[in-house]
Amino acid sequence: MPERRVVIVGGGLVGSLAACYFAKRGWAVDLFEKRPDIRRPEHSSLAEHRSINLAISERGLSALRRLDPALEARVKELVIPMHGRMIHALNGQQSSQRYDVFGKHINSVGRATLIRLLLDEAAGYPGVTLHFCHEFLHADFDAGQAVFGDLARAGERVAVDADLIVGADGAFSRVRQRMLSKGTMNYSQTYIEHGYCEFSMAPRHGDFALDPNHLHIWPRGTFMLIALPNPDRTFTCTLFMPWTQFHALGADGDIVPFFRAHFPDALRLMGEDKVRAEYAAHPKGSLMYVKCSPHTYTNRAVLLGDAAHAMVPFYGQGMNCGFEDVESLDRIMTRILREAGKADNRTAALTGEQLRRALDEYSATRSVDTSAIVDLALENYVEMRAKVVDYAYLARKHLEGLLHRLFPRQVIPLYTMVSFTSIPYAQVIRKWNRQTLWLHRSIKTTAIAAAVGGAMLLMRLLGWPVQPLRSLARMAAGQA
């Protein structure tokens, strides 16, 4: 029997994009979202619930492009390009570190704006029904049934049949919880020892208070402040810090002296009273990451986005990875249909067996790649809060930038591979490790060559025989 009906749990960024993709394939789509429709004016405030800024880059854009190039173009009109990091020293000095030698950039974008746009897009496809205020309660994957509570009707139970159930319900996914209790899934969730608190920076004289085309960082070793631009000319600032430091400040402690000591320039721009008030009022958030494998349950269910791989926000890849999930699953379905000789491989229905193959293949490759980006995101925290002011780090970055300019396909900096290509994440790590090895060897060889060259020059000047040194140099180069 061909597979045609999908239930998507979660109407966030990834859920609504998935709805578009399945609808374009000709599936009947029922999307269920617990919250009300944030496109309606009376609910718009709900959209600001989560506010860590988003940065969309190549992987996210690629998924929009594959769905519809016009959609990508529309999103690009809503973003603020960020060409690099702006590092703020303690004395207020700012220095720009470009993301890419060829000028590629990431893009600050509002979460709510993007969700509204994708929900509109999904609603525009025939066969898509959006159900708001519906809470996922339960699923019998084998029977192909999901049960929701209709919150607008006192939680009345609604059972829906589907060939496939998509869990796009975020880091604390209840679909995943259901899958965990069903099968043999490897799973881990880990909270890091740091938390965060958000602040805002108002415009100054009607304009951005800082250069809007940078991601601003105040790196202070064990903690940092960052700021990302919003279209309304404000910045959202986020303080990331060990919980021990939050606790040391005390629940109702004054944050202002802390800001004065570590972020004096930001404090001036934000205003002491506002910083004090926001620190008291805003929640202190936890940071956790999730890995699981498989991402699927037979041919009946699949987890997409944060539900499968919640990550810390430090690589700006959470949404991009989630969008790539959707594109990746779609590509696999298309290929399987093509291999089966279907001419209309972008819309033909998959048999149950084909769907199982698609999900198996998706999970096998994707769980490795998502595990890789979860790790990279964690490592990038150290880069942002400490390494960006480290000389050895900067030297390597410059050298790599230079080499990338000379050999754009052979040497690609890590950040470029992650943000500006669609090289699978796991392959990014492998390539990066090879590059690191090669680079270290080259540096060693160059250093030896320089030392030997200098010594030979000196010996020639002194009129000593250089032959033994030459042999030694050859040996050393062979070992380097």
Place this chain on the structure above:
Amino acid sequence: MPERRVVIVGGGLVGSLAACYFAKRGWAVDLFEKRPDIRRPEHSSLAEHRSINLAISERGLSALRRLDPALEARVKELVIPMHGRMIHALNGQQSSQRYDVFGKHINSVGRATLIRLLLDEAAGYPGVTLHFCHEFLHADFDAGQAVFGDLARAGERVAVDADLIVGADGAFSRVRQRMLSKGTMNYSQTYIEHGYCEFSMAPRHGDFALDPNHLHIWPRGTFMLIALPNPDRTFTCTLFMPWTQFHALGADGDIVPFFRAHFPDALRLMGEDKVRAEYAAHPKGSLMYVKCSPHTYTNRAVLLGDAAHAMVPFYGQGMNCGFEDVESLDRIMTRILREAGKADNRTAALTGEQLRRALDEYSATRSVDTSAIVDLALENYVEMRAKVVDYAYLARKHLEGLLHRLFPRQVIPLYTMVSFTSIPYAQVIRKWNRQTLWLHRSIKTTAIAAAVGGAMLLMRLLGWPVQPLRSLARMAAGQA
């Protein structure tokens, strides 16, 4: 307000021991178990549900002893001592590897026998109520309430108030699941790529078919068969093997040629027809391990046993570690009361604040120790299926045994520390790492000394000067 009422979820080994400990402290105890009372003859067959044999060793015995030395003595009468491993070579040759140079041993014991004994023990304390056929449904830890479904009355809901809720409900703990959805718990569950299948070996001529005072192993590198003795003179045999190999044999494939090729002696003792029939009939089990941290939720809930640290069975420490959990929590409570100046520190009620301190301290130390034994259990699989026939491994084992005999407190083999002491597991690993380093250095120094000594002797015989070599040896020894 003093804390006096505990709800224990799970009436297995750890839950029933915990019931005894809390009752002895003067707490009112309600223990809820999903299954019927296996002490009643009509339900006795249920007890055989899980059959991987148990081996009780020092940590488990210590927890029984602290509760009541007479209980330990009664358990010791029910066990079959196993003094070592009996390694079965392919040609049928058997070689014994003792567990301990001083004759210490582990003890095979029946799971159902032990549960019955502990349930009887718990029921004997005033203030203990056992509720069978009650399924845990839900808990509000902050409100101190747990809700159960009474399976004997069509699932009728029963709400119970308690100062403390203990989750002793095993590897797939629902109490843990509830804690996961409440707080910020680090959690991982991992399935290993191997599965298992059980067989039985009947008595021969009315007696054990193999030496009953050994744990029998047929180590075959990537897989193994083991056999543990039962009081009825049978052996329970378990085949541990990669899933890929199980699949290669096929769902209804004939296991007999496989046994003939790898375990011919066991096959003769077990009988071809029985092996074939049992392989077809018995389920193929998964092997998984769990780590979580914290083990507690404020002063309201605590996980004990497999619920907190399910592990693979290869170190025989699952139950022992669970019993040690109970003893460890009890010791912390006693110490906190003693520090508070309570004379009756083994029965005084704890204040809410004291209970919180006790649980915090328990979780902080115990989660590190349980993580360590989970890792050790995993590593011991490789030891059992491969290393026990490795010469380097055996050489080290002999050397360590010798050193342990000479310096019983300074050098302790790993197996001895885990099975025959109560050294905290994490400390066991640290001690073992130090010992390994020290041993490697000693061996290196000895080897250098022997080589130099030999060379000096030779040089003296030849009449050459030995001074340069002496300096060299001094240098080398300094570096070794």
